[in-house]
Amino acid sequence: MKTSFAPDRLADPAIAEAEQILRRCVHCGFCTATCPTFLELGDERDSPRGRIYMMKGMLERDEPATADVVRHIDRCLGCFACMTTCPSGVDYMHLSDMARARVAETYTRPLPERLLRGLLARLLPYPGRFRAALIGGRIAKRLGLDRWLGGLRPELKAMMALMPDEVPAPAATDRPQLWPAEGTRRGRVALLAGCAQQVLAPGINAATIRVLTRHGFDVVVAREAGCCGALVQHMGLMEQARDQARRNVAAWAALADQPGGLDAIVVTTSGCGTPIKDYGHLLAGDAYYADRARLVAGLARDVTEVLAGLDLTPVRHLPAGLPVAYHAACSLQHGQKIRDLPKEVLKRLGVTPLEPAEPHICCGSAGTYNMLQPELAGRLGARKAQNLRRTGAAVVAAGNLGCLTQIATHMPEARFIHTVELADWLTGGPVPDALAGVVEAGVVEDVA
Ligand code: SF4
Ligand code: SF4
Structure with a gap:
């Protein structure tokens, strides 16, 4: 992609890096085929290529972010399926980091959005505060205030839906x-x-x-x-x-x-x-x-x-009638390029993981995305749940709690477990909460 940054702008190392990233894009559009937001919305501005053009314009002209640019950048999940697909090695991750920083610096969001984002930034990274907020949310639900809160903003409704039934004690x-x-x-x-x-x-x-x-x-x-x-x-x-x-x-x-x-x-x-x-x-x-x-x-x-890298020796196996599907978190398969390893670990543990259609497509969780973009996240969650359901799985394993929580809201009939919880239990640990009540009767112990 041809760029035309002013020479003095290129003295800024971040802008120089953005220019190098932009120059790698050859407009081929391969990335659009695997971008979840483009697949759902069909709008070029909600595709990687379209977003790259918008980011280029904003950074090149040294302009503040406009409401239109913010809308399409906000809709990006940060799933990085586009990076897996891109034949030119465009570093979308670091380019979008710069674009999001530019939005934060130059765009004034409407007050409710600012409050909501500020609240999430001050609560979620701190376990004590987050626990207190969850307990407050549980009380609000018991008092029937959740419907009123949810009516105020779709984001609050989404937060209430994601809230667990119980808040576990600190471990x-x-x-x-x-x-x-x-x-x-x-x-x-x-x-x-x-x-x-x-x-x-x-x-x-x-x-x-x-x-x-x-x-x-x-x-x-x-x-x-x-x-x-x-x-x-x-x-x-x-x-x-x-x-x-x-x-x-x-x-x-x-x-x-x-x-x-x-x-x-x-x-x-x-x-x-x-x-x-x-x-x-x-x-x-x-x-x-x-x-x-x-x-x-x-x-x-x-x-x-x-x-x-461990010598994993299963001492028990899953009872028949409990098929497990593996959900590949985007952060693992696209962010870290770890695609097959979790499935190989599961196979070594005696689990044959079922794979859903469209394994490369995000479930809509994406950090705070399912709270800040509930409508689109809901569509992607339902799409993922449907693909998992078609495998016939009773249990869904994944390596990211955000995905497990998000998909569970769309697939209440299944059980959700982290891959390491399965590994622990199958090699001698206690029955994980997700499998409590279903494995005791059918589990076969192979302990010598
Ligand atoms: S990170 Fe995901 S949602 Fe964002 S442009 Fe790339 S594929 Fe699309
Ligand atoms: S696949 Fe890569 S090179 Fe092609 S349009 Fe997308 S980002 Fe640009």
């Missing part, structure tokens, strides 16, 4: 501490305790700690680590995202510097793994943190990558 596994290896010690890893996931589904990190310690790893939950920064990054709040990244980098780099070091930083939410693996880029301009950020990014592993 000991998410508190900063060392979980020592069992048996022969083979290494030490840090675990990202995360933010929203530890409140909604503490069983995921607990299962990870069990399966890793059983296989010889010390697991450390670092005191200072917290939200990965993805939630605010997706809203264009890049400085907040960098601050959250710096805190994690400092915490994990300090662990890596200790005697014994770190073999990996294990991430159980693939939506967090993608930005953590990109910390080197996010903090490249920070003289103090750049090297540490690269170190941390190089150590980050999705939990399925770690599971794949």
Whole structure:
């Protein structure tokens, strides 16, 4: 794509990077075939190619974002299916980061939108605040206020629909501490305790700690680590995202510097793994943190990558009549290019994963997307649920809680489980909550 940035603008490293990205696009339009918003809306401006043109215009002319540009950028899920498809290697991820930051800096959103986004940015990354908000939401539901709240804004209605029936008690596994290896010690890893996931589904990190310690790893939950920064990054709040990244980098780099070091930083939410693996880029301009950020990014592993390196020996198997489908989270398959590994891990555990049609298409979860774009997220959620339903699956496994929560609202008849919870249970852990009541009768124990 031909660009015409003013030479003085190219002195800004971010603009120079944007120019390089834009120049790779050859307008072929292959990406439109796999873009969920283009498939749903059929509007070129809601395709990757159309958005790239709009971003180019805004950045090249150094203009503030217009309402029209914001509408189409906001509708982008950040699923990065376009990057998987693009034959020219256009780095849509970093270009859209710049465009979202430009929107945040130059566009004044209507007051209700500002309030809503501000609320999400101040609640979701902080487990204590998020838990209090969920409890408040539960009380509002009991008092019948949810319909009134939902009537105020479609986004509030979507939040109420996504709210769990119960808020689990805080888990000991998410508190900063060392979980020592069992048996022969083979290494030490840090675990990202995360933010929203530890409140909604503490069983995921607990299962990870069990399966890793059983296989010889010390697991450390670092005191200072917290939200990965993805939630605010997706809203264009890049400085907040960098601050959250710096805190994690400092915490994990300090662990890596200790005697014994770190073999990996294990991430159980693939939506967090993608930005953590990109910390080197996010903090490249920070003289103090750049090297540490690269170190941390190089150590980050999705939990399925770690599971794949273990000698996983199933001690039980799923009862007949409980077929499992695997849902590929976009952050895993497109963001981290981990497509087949989780299915191979499941096969080694004796599970034959069913694969839905359109596995490359996003379920509509995408961080805060299902709250901020409920109509489009609902259409994509229903589309994903229908494709999963056609597999005949009774259980859906995935590596990202956001996807599991989103699809569950459209597929109430199924059970939803994280891949690592299946791995833990099948190799000796307790029955996961998602399978409680259905496996006890049919499970076959193979323990010698
Ligand atoms: S990130 Fe996803 S929604 Fe956004 S343009 Fe690319 S394919 Fe479309
Ligand atoms: S597939 Fe790549 S090169 Fe082709 S239009 Fe899309 S972004 Fe541009």
